[in-house]
Amino acid sequence: MxxxxxxxxxxxxxxxxxxxxxxxxxxxxxxxxxxxxxxxxxxxxxxxxxxxxxxxxxxxxxxxxxxxxxxxxxxxxxxxxxxxxxxxxxxxxxxxxxxxxxxxxxxxxxxxxxxxxxxxxxxxxxxxxxxxxxxxxxxxxxxxxxxxxxxxxxxxxDRWAPLREAYSREYSLSPSMGTVRKESGHTSVHFDRLLDADRDTVWQALTDTVRFSRWLAPGILQLQVGGEIKLDFPTFTLEGDVSYVLNDQALEYSWSSPEVRESSVHWLLSPAGSKTLLQLSHTLRSPGRTDVLLGQWHDRLDALAVMLAGGEAHPSAHRLDALCKFYRRVYGTGQASGGSS
CATH class of the missing domain: 3.30.530.20 (START domain)
Known part of the structure; x- marks a missing residue:
């Protein structure tokens, strides 16, 4: 549909x-x-x-x-x-x-x-x-x-977004899809995920090197402003700087990858009863492939949920390709500008 x-x-x-x-x-x-x-x-x-x-x-x-x-x-x-x-x-x-x-x-x-x-x-x-x-x-x-x-x-x-939120709220279910937004004049890829874990557990999954290596990529993270982040993905190595930390609640760091040269990733965690609402915003400051970013983050957030449930995520190239094609159909070719600085 x-x-x-x-x-x-x-x-x-x-x-x-x-x-x-x-x-x-x-x-x-x-x-x-x-x-x-x-x-x-x-x-x-x-x-x-x-x-x-x-x-x-x-x-x-x-x-x-x-x-x-x-x-x-x-x-x-x-x-x-x-x-x-x-x-x-x-x-x-x-x-x-x-x-x-x-x-x-x-x-x-x-x-x-x-x-x-x-x-x-x-x-x-x-x-x-x-x-x-x-x-x-x-x-x-x-x-x-x-x-x-x-x-x-x-x-x-357009009442798609508020109606989706109404279903999510009434039945305590997580939305799955990412969306493309404008934030402060920049294009941003955004996800809301309702995770079945408390906020401290999710924070550890975002910041502890052993844990985030299981769902995102192996690497290091110095949890302080100006600290280094390095993630070794199969096809490239991300090296960036931490620009914001609010313990157990928010984290932001710079991001450069084959899909976008200049961007930043912002995580925000909010308690939702026994669960945690995770909000991810990946903001582009240069032209980038939003369809690919949506597909990749969707895939990785699925892996995070699997890990939090006690399982092990198994990457699927076929699934990732299908996600990218899906987002390409929904949002077009995906070559978006980052907006004005």
Whole structure:
């Protein structure tokens, strides 16, 4: 799905209409829509290709049990297999996105209150992109409602970010995606991650050489203003200077890599109950590849979460490449200027 779909900027609508539940260790995203249309009409919106194209994407072939399908969706794509096709009651498919994430999607179409109750369920093992996916499916289902009424879905404005935060807050789940912002006139790559560890533990993971070598890169860090940071990545060595330290809370150092010559990395930690909100801002002061930086930081922050959970991260070149391509599609070619000094 297109995670970055923009929505009408109406504060009253920036609320989750879906639920995220845990069922047998999986995550289940659930929507229940009461629609004032006949059941047969709603079923046609789910199954007739010309109607599916108006709210979901271009279905390259008809749904058929046991057969593979492909969907072209607003620059993205999805594919999978049809598990169940039971007119006019239910349609169940596997769903694999461009990053390799898998889930099982089911629509159930029930007669209710003189109209139709449309039940949507998406089940997955992982919480990766779950807040973003929740916003994406809410947007898509709002598009289905608009299409059912003969309206063109309203894609003006942007409530994607606050709606993602609303899902994250209500269900205590971490956002996954990074974003591109402007900070003090400079382009900045930004991530918010809700980590399942206290602030001291996360601070040690950022600053202790043994710990950060497990998820970021081997190296050294002198934890004082003017101190040295050196990180030995597989393809280059980063050498920079620490410019700011606030113990257990904030850290900033300079950064130069093949993707950007002049930049700075700023970490901010805030307690969030038993968890910690980590905010990462990588600010560019010269032209740089934001798509690559987003993909690389996304990959490394995933590794940090794995380490904090007691596991060992195993780098995947295929996963990293898929992340960079994903961010390139969302944000363009990624060659951004750093802004004025």
């Amino acid at each position: 297109s995670f970055m779909t923009t929505l009408t900027p109406d504060a009253d609508k920036v609320i989750p209409t879906g639920r995220i539940e845990r069922v047998d260790g999986d995550y289940v995203l659930a929507f229940d829509l009461q629609l004032d249309y006949p059941r047969s009409y709603i079923w046609s919106l789910l199954t007739e290709r010309e109607r599916v194209a108006k709210w979901l994407g271009n279905l390259l072939d008809d749904w058929a049990v046991g057969h593979a399908y492909e969907l072209d969706m607003d620059g993205g794509s999805a594919s999978g297999t049809v598990l169940q096709y039971n007119p006019p009651l239910s349609l169940q498919i596997t769903w694999e996105d461009e990053l390799g994430g898998e889930s099982v999607i089911e629509w159930r179409v029930l007669e209710s209150a003189g109209g139709t109750l449309l039940q949507f369920r998406a089940r997955t093992e992982s919480s990766d992109f779950l807040t973003e996916g929740s916003v994406g499916w809410q947007t898509i289902l709002e598009g289905l409602e608009a299409g059912a009424a003969g309206r063109t879905p309203d894609t003006g404005g």
